[in-house]
Amino acid sequence: xxxxxxxxxxxxxxxxxxxxxxxxxxxxxxxxxxxxxxxxxxxxxxxxxxxxxxxxxxxxxxxxxxxxxxxxxxxxxxxxxxxxxxxxxxxxxxxxxxxxxxxxxxxxxxxxxxxxxxxxxxxxxxxxxxxxxxxxxxxxxxxxxxxxxxxxxxxxxxxxxxxxxxxxxxxxxxxxxxxxxxxxxxxxxxxxxxxxxxxxxxxxxxxxxxxxxxxxxxxxxxxxxxxxxxxxxxxxxxxxxxxxxxxx
Amino acid sequence: xxxxxxxxxxxxxxxxxxxxxxxxxxxxxxxxxxxxxxxxxxxxxxxxxxxxxxxxxxxxxxxxxxxxxxxxxxxxxxxxxxxxxxxxxxxxxxxxxxxxxxxxxxxxxxxxxxxxxxxxxxxxxxxxxxxxxxxxxxxxxxxxxxxxxxxxxxxxxxxxxxxxxxxxxxxxxxxxxxxxxxxxxxxxxxxxxxxxxxxxxxxxxxxxxxxxxxxxxxxxxxxx
Numbered sequence: 001x002x003x004x005x006x007x008x009x010x011x012x013x014x015x016x017x018x019x020x021x022x023x024x025x026x027x028x029x030x031x032x033x034x035x036x037x038x039x040x041x042x043x044x045x046x047x048x049x050x051x052x053x054x055x056x057x058x059x060x061x062x063x064x065x066x067x068x069x070x071x072x073x074x075x076x077x078x079x080x081x082x083x084x085x086x087x088x089x090x091x092x093x094x095x096x097x098x099x100x101x102x103x104x105x106x107x108x109x110x111x112x113x114x115x116x117x118x119x120x121x122x123x124x125x126x127x128x129x130x131x132x133x134x135x136x137x138x139x140x141x142x143x144x145x146x147x148x149x150x151x152x153x154x155x156x157x158x159x160x161x162x163x164x165x166x167x168x169x170x171x172x173x174x175x176x177x178x179x180x181x182x183x184x185x186x187x188x189x190x191x192x193x194x195x196x197x198x199x200x201x202x203x204x205x206x207x208x209x210x211x212x213x214x215x216x217x218x219x220x221x222x223x224x225x226x227x228x229x230x231x232x233x234x235x236x237x238x239x240x241x242x243x244x245x246x247x248x
Numbered sequence: 249x250x251x252x253x254x255x256x257x258x259x260x261x262x263x264x265x266x267x268x269x270x271x272x273x274x275x276x277x278x279x280x281x282x283x284x285x286x287x288x289x290x291x292x293x294x295x296x297x298x299x300x301x302x303x304x305x306x307x308x309x310x311x312x313x314x315x316x317x318x319x320x321x322x323x324x325x326x327x328x329x330x331x332x333x334x335x336x337x338x339x340x341x342x343x344x345x346x347x348x349x350x351x352x353x354x355x356x357x358x359x360x361x362x363x364x365x366x367x368x369x370x371x372x373x374x375x376x377x378x379x380x381x382x383x384x385x386x387x388x389x390x391x392x393x394x395x396x397x398x399x400x401x402x403x404x405x406x407x408x409x410x411x412x413x414x415x416x417x418x419x420x421x422x423x424x425x426x427x428x429x430x431x432x433x434x435x436x437x438x439x440x441x442x443x444x445x446x447x448x449x450x451x452x453x454x455x456x457x458x459x460x461x462x463x464x465x466x467x468x469x470x471x472x
Contacts, residue, residue, distance in 0.1 A: 084465075139419040146415050150406045159469040160402045164416060167398055167462055171420050174451070178423035182430060 011088045013230045014239045020223040027220035034213035041206035055119040058112050059203075064211040066109035068218055069137060072102035076144075077169035080162030090226075092158035093233070095165060096148055097225035101218050103141035110134055129183040133176045140168045154233055254339045255347035262351030272320060277359045280313035284367045295372050302371030303381060303432025309367075310360050310385060310428075311421050314392035317356035318413055321348065321393075321400040322467070332471060341464040349390075349397050349460070357389035373436065380435040380445070387448040388428040394459040395420050401466035423451060 010016045042060035049056040076098045083091035113131060114124045125131065147164055151157035234240050266273055287305045288298055325331040334344055364385055368378045399417035403409040431444035 136419050136422060139415070143416045143419065146412055147402060150408060150412050156469060160466070163462065163466055163469060164402060167420070174423050175419070178426045182426040
C-alpha cells in the first residue's frame with residue numbers, strides 16, 4: 001500500500017511502461033481533436049488577411065511547430081539535467097524520446113516558413129535572425145541524436161547525450177543574440193517579420209488550439225517512443241518476459 | 249606538487265610532444281591556408297568582393313582548422329592510458345584539463361594567428377583590419393579550443409569520431425564566428441570593432457570559467 005503513494009514509483013521503467021501505455025491513446029485522441037478543431041477555425045472560420053490574403057493560413061501549422069521545437073529542447077535539457085543529477089534511467093530515456101519529435105517539428109517550422117516566405121517575401125529563404133537560429137536549433141538536435149546513435153553502450157550514450165543537451169541549452173541564448181546582432185548589421189534585404197499590428201482574435205484562438213494539438217501530439221509521440229526504448233533496453237528483464245507471456 | 253606546477257609540467261610535456269611530431273601542427277596550418285585560398289578560386293578574383301569577404305573567409309577557415317585539430321587533444325593520451333592515469337592523480341581534473349587545453353591552443357591556435365595576416369593581405373584587408381583580425385583571433389581561438397574540448401572528450405574512442413565532432417561543435421562555434429568576423433567587418437567599414445571584440449572577450453571569459461567543468465564531466469562519462 002505504501003508503494004502506491006511513492007512519488008518515485010514511475011521512475012521505474014516497468015511501472016512507467018504500463019502508465020504510458022494507458023495514457024498514450026488519450027493524448028493521441030486529444031491531439032486529433034484539437035488538430036481538427038484548430039484547422040477548422042484556421043481554414044474556415046478565420047477571415048482572409050488583408051495584406052497576405054490566404055497565404056497567412058500556414059501560421060496555424062508554422063507557429064505551433066516553431067514554439068514546440070524550441071520548448072522541446074528546453075524540456076529535453078531538463079530531463080537530461082534530472083538524469084545526471086539523480087541518475088534515473090527513465091529521465092535519460094525521456095530525453096532521447098523527445099529529440100526526434102523536436103527535430104521533426106523544427107524541420108516542419110523551417111519548411112512551412114519557406115512555403116510562407118515564397119509568396120510573402122518572394123524568397124524561399126532569407127538569412128533572417130529567426131530563421132537562422134531555428135536552423136541552428138535543428139543542427140543541435142541532429143548533433144544530439146548523432147552522438148547518441150554513435151555510442152553503443154546505452155549508459156554512456158545517455159550521459160554523453162545529456163551533457164551535450166545541457167551544453168546546447170546554455171549556448172542557445174548566446175547563439176540567438178549573436179545571430180540577431182549579426183542580422184541587424186548585415187541587413188541585406190529589408191524584410192520585416194512584423195505582421196499587421198493586431199491579429200484578429202479568431203486567428204489567435206486557432207493558433208492556440210493548434211499549439212495545444214502540438215503539445216498533445218508531442219507528449220503522445222514521446223511516450224510511445226519511450227516505451228520502445230524501455231522494451232529495447234529491458235529486453236532481458238523478468239517483467240518484460242512475464243508481460244509478453246501474459247499477452248500471448 | 250601544487251597546481252601551477254602541475255599545469256607547467258603538463259604544458260612542457262604537451263609542447264615537447266608537439267615538437268617531436270611537427271607534422272601534425274603543420275598539417276593543420278596548411279589546411280588553414282588551403283581552405284582560405286580556395287575561396288577566391290570559387291567566387292572569382294574580383295578585389296572588391298574579396299575585400300568584403302576576407303575577414304569572414306579567414307575566420308571560417310580558422311574554425312575548420314581548429315575543429316580538425318581537436319582529434320589530437322585527448323585521443324593519443326586515451327589510447328596509451330595516460331588519460332586514465334591523469335584522472336587518478338590527486339590534482340583536480342579541471343586544473344590539468346585547463347593545462348591541456350592551453351597547450352592545445354598554443355600548438356594549434358597560435359600558428360593560425362601568426363599566419364592569418366598573410367591571408368588577410370591576400371584578400372586586400374586594410375592595415376587596421378589586419379590588426380583587428382589578429383586581435384579577434386587572439387580572443388577567439390582559445391574559445392574554439394575550449395568548446396571543442398567538450399566535443400573531443402565526448403567522442404573519445406567512437407567510430408567516425410571526427411565527423412561527429414564537427415556536428416557537435418560547429419553549431420556552438422557560431423557566436424565566435426559572428427563576433428570575430430564582425431569585428432573585422434567593423435574595422436573595414438569604419439563602424440568600429442570595439443563592441444564585437446568586447447563580446448568576444450566576454451565569451452572567452454565565460455568559456456574559460458565553464459568549459460573545463462563540462463570537459464571533466466565528459467571525460468568521466470567517456471572513460472568509465
